[in-house]
Amino acid sequence: MFDLLMQGFSVALSGLNLFLVFIGAFLGTVIGMLPGIGPINAIAILFPIVLQFELTPSSALIFFGGIFYGSQYGNSISAILLNVPGTSSSAVTCIDGNPLAKQGRAGPALAMSAVASFSGGVMSIFLLIFFAPLLAKLAIDFGPSEYFVLMVCAFTALTSFSTGSFIKAVFSAILGLAIATVGIDELSFGGMRRFIFGIEELGDGIDFIVVVIGVFAVGELFIYLSELAEDTAQTVAPVKKILMTFSELKASVAGILRSCVSGFVVGVLPGAGATIASFIAYATEKKLAGSKGNFGNGDLRGVAAPESANNSSAVGSFIPLLVLGVPGSETTAVMLAALITLGVTPGPTMLADQPDMFWGVAASMFLGNLVLIVLNLPMVKWLAKILLIPRWILMPGIAILSIVGVYVLNGSEFDLILMLLFGIVGFVMRKTGFPMAPLVLGLVLGGLIEVNFRRALTYSYGDYSTFYGSPITIGLWVITFLSLVAPVVIRLIRQRSRKD
Amino acid sequence: MSPLTAALNSKQGDLVNLIADRKYAIVMLVLSVIYCAAALLLDADFNPVNEKFYPFVLSVLMIISSIGLFFWPSPHTTSWPKGKNVQKIGLTFTAILIYCFVLHTIGFIISASVLMAICMWVFEGKRQWIAPVSIVTAILFYILFDRLLGLNLPAGLLNFF
CATH class of the missing domain: 1.10.246 (Serum Albumin; Chain A, Domain 1)
Structure with missing residues (x-):
């Protein structure tokens, strides 16, 4: 394993990749800080540039990975200083981070967030390089039917753990799968075009970037506009001394460790992701501290726990993406779509066949976290100045940037119109309580799920028992069932403990 | 608690929301039926390995979830812009x-x-x-x-x- 990691470092340290780690980490921090743009739309906007420079899949993944975990660092800066989370995964960081800033202790809060992010990030990389090869060995025998069931399992977990109505989440997912069926069917003889309703431009299918930017950038813009109040002037808390005391750090160490492990597990599971990881970590630490804690009024441990957890879960979410090729969250789904476009379909054989890819990415994460701690500790004072850009420049600017991203992809006006339509769809769906994550995952996995479904049935001559005949598929169905039951059981336990 | 008793116990606001969900369910059903019809009109055999069967299965699942939402609406708050x-x-x-x-x-x-x-x-x-x-x-x-x-x-x- 050590040799492989060294090989990975030789990939990550090559000139271009080192540059990409640095840029990715920096952009990630900025994107994480800014409201209205998160890693998911950032990756979509930057994808045409990746195509233009013909980056290799591993370089692209190193770059996108940097943006993803970098954003987990940045989002706490705005959570602490503005009381507005940059992305939802630091929503809990506001609870204790902002009171600290209001007490004039923004510096220690930022320092704690950076240290916790770094510890959570680095420790979880060790977990990643330890568990990924084990899981890959387990998954090496996967055929089309196993893949199909695995994806059904991922969707079930995603929908059953999503907040709000389960039925709406299911509909969202299937709508995503249905959108993916538009265009050429690669399996049929001669490539039959489906569901294009006479519109020639739909023949090649709907690009994931068009949907992602439509839903997450244009839709987000409309959401902002619909909730825009008269006066949204915000005050950025001043940052004085950066470091916290040693005893404060010591008090948080245990929480950082616990949150790292729980965050990692949550990150690996499909459907959960960084937001839920940070919530679980915060709730755990609050409960453990009991009456001794000052949670809710500015406790540094309340900043440390969620920041360790969300970084660790970001790293953890690379396991299903790279080892199984089945992402569990929106952002990793977009990364998968990017990889597929670049000609790589990740899966269990990738670790053996293309070790450079997995180990290069893992090694780049160590480097990225080093860059990030430098950006987020000594340089956070200057970075925080970005928050001074008024919202009326920021939001239109992000909108224009997103629209440029869609256009340069194919240079097509039709894509722009489609993007606008998906903006409306995203706006309406979010307003009416349909979650977006299943839609994106459905869109990205749609092609793979159909191919595996039809291939499995071709291999078995139409015998459906291929989907439940092998030990692996049975195991996956059991997990699927458990993920359906788990939220109900958790709710019942909670209700009972409330009664006591 | 069944959805029906939930609706009966809830305040007026929740009831309105349950009705809102029913409206969305109808829109979903219309979309699903259009997709289903488009799938059935595809020029291919109705064979599981063909390009027709899989979208048809999807459309059936969509129809089921639309009907499901109609009978099990969830209370939630939609704040439309004004x-x-x-x-x-x-x-x-x-x-x-x-x-x-x-x-x-x-x-x-x-x-x-x-x-x-x-x-x-x-x-x-x-x-x-x-x-x-x-x-x-x-x-x-x-x-x-x-x-x-x-x-x-x-x-x-x-x-x-």
Whole structure:
């Protein structure tokens, strides 16, 4: 394993990749800080540039990975200083981070967030390089039917753990799968075009970037506009001394460790992701501290726990993406779509066949976290100045940037119109309580799920028992069932403990 | 607690929301039926390995979940935008739509600065800053994408630039 990691470092340290780690980490921090743009739309906007420079899949993944975990660092800066989370995964960081800033202790809060992010990030990389090869060995025998069931399992977990109505989440997912069926069917003889309703431009299918930017950038813009109040002037808390005391750090160490492990597990599971990881970590630490804690009024441990957890879960979410090729969250789904476009379909054989890819990415994460701690500790004072850009420049600017991203992809006006339509769809769906994550995952996995479904049935001559005949598929169905039951059981336990 | 008793026990506001979910369910059902019909009209055999069967299965699942939502609506709060905010969304939507159609003819710099200016006005930016900031942003994006990154943006009327 050590040799492989060294090989990975030789990939990550090559000139271009080192540059990409640095840029990715920096952009990630900025994107994480800014409201209205998160890693998911950032990756979509930057994808045409990746195509233009013909980056290799591993370089692209190193770059996108940097943006993803970098954003987990940045989002706490705005959570602490503005009381507005940059992305939802630091929503809990506001609870204790902002009171600290209001007490004039923004510096220690930022320092704690950076240290916790770094510890959570680095420790979880060790977990990643330890568990990924084990899981890959387990998954090496996967055929089309196993893949199909695995994806059904991922969707079930995603929908059953999503907040709000389960039925709406299911509909969202299937709508995503249905959108993916538009265009050429690669399996049929001669490539039959489906569901294009006479519109020639739909023949090649709907690009994931068009949907992602439509839903997450244009839709987000409309959401902002619909909730825009008269006066949204915000005050950025001043940052004085950066470091916290040693005893404060010591008090948080245990929480950082616990949150790292729980965050990692949550990150690996499909459907959960960084937001839920940070919530679980915060709730755990609050409960453990009991009456001794000052949670809710500015406790540094309340900043440390969620920041360790969300970084660790970001790293953890690379396991299903790279080892199984089945992402569990929106952002990793977009990364998968990017990889597929670049000609790589990740899966269990990738670790053996293309070790450079997995180990290069893992090694780049160590480097990225080093860059990030430098950006987020000594340089956070200057970075925080970005928050001074008024919202009326920021939001239109992000909108224009997103629209440029869609256009340069194919240079097509039709894509722009489609993007606008998906903006409306995203706006309406979010307003009416349909979650977006299943839609994106459905869109990205749609092609793979159909191919595996039809291939499995071709291999078995139409015998459906291929989907439940092998030990692996049975195991996956059991997990699927458990993920359906788990939220109900958790709710019942909670209700009972409330009664006591 | 069954959905029915939940609805009976809930306040008026929740009831309204349950009705809202029923409306969405009907919209979902219409969409699902259209998709189902389109799947059935595909020119292929009804064989599981063909391109017709899989979308048909999807459409059936969509129909089932639409009916499911109709009978098990979930209480939630939808706050639709009101008054001024509707106008703002409408204006932004129209501006982006016009941008889509005029981009090729009049070029990126002009259309993007106008779109940016409209968005900034909608976000209640400071009047005197709107024109300079939007023009500078559009030019910067043009230089960045077209000149530095080599991703072509239409020059349009300003093709001497």
